[in-house]
Amino acid sequence: MKKPTFAIAVTFQIKPEFVDNFRDRIFQQASDSLRLEEDCCQFDVLTSEDDPTTFFLYETYSDAAAFDAHKTTPHFADYDRAVAPWIAAKQINRLNLLENPS
Numbered sequence: 001m002k003k004p005t006f007a008i009a010v011t012f013q014i015k016p017e018f019v020d021n022f023r024d025r026i027f028q029q030a031s032d033s034l035r036l037e038e039d040c041c042q043f044d045v046l047t048s049e050d051d052p053t054t055f056f057l058y059e060t061y062s063d064a065a066a067f068d069a070h071k072t073t074p075h076f077a078d079y080d081r082a083v084a085p086w087i088a089a090k091q092i093n094r095l096n097l098l099e100n101p102s
Helices: 016-036 064-070 074-086
Strands: 006-014 040-047 054-061 087-096
Touching: 006 016, 006 064, 016 040, 016 054, 016 074, 054 064, 064 087, 074 087
Parallel strands: none
Antiparallel strands: 006 054, 006 087, 040 054
16 A cells, blocks of 8 residues: 555535435445545544534545546546535545654
8 A cells, every 4th residue: 555645634514314324325435435446545434523414534545646536436426426415515625744854
């Protein structure tokens, strides 16, 4: 596995009636991404302690190009179509790994 240099952090607010559907589908997406994409290093799914409709994804990739390639995969397209109507809000953060200079 390559060392990740890029991360994506996504916060979702899911419509309450779709929380269970989203949870099932996002775990499938995480599994597909890790299994099918050599440059997907990590795909964690978290939820808020206080609000079960808030989900947070933390994904790492070998580089930004690998994440951009991730968004063109058939499994991502299928996931994106499936969950779009369930999302009330979404915030995406693109992050670069900083090397500790010491």
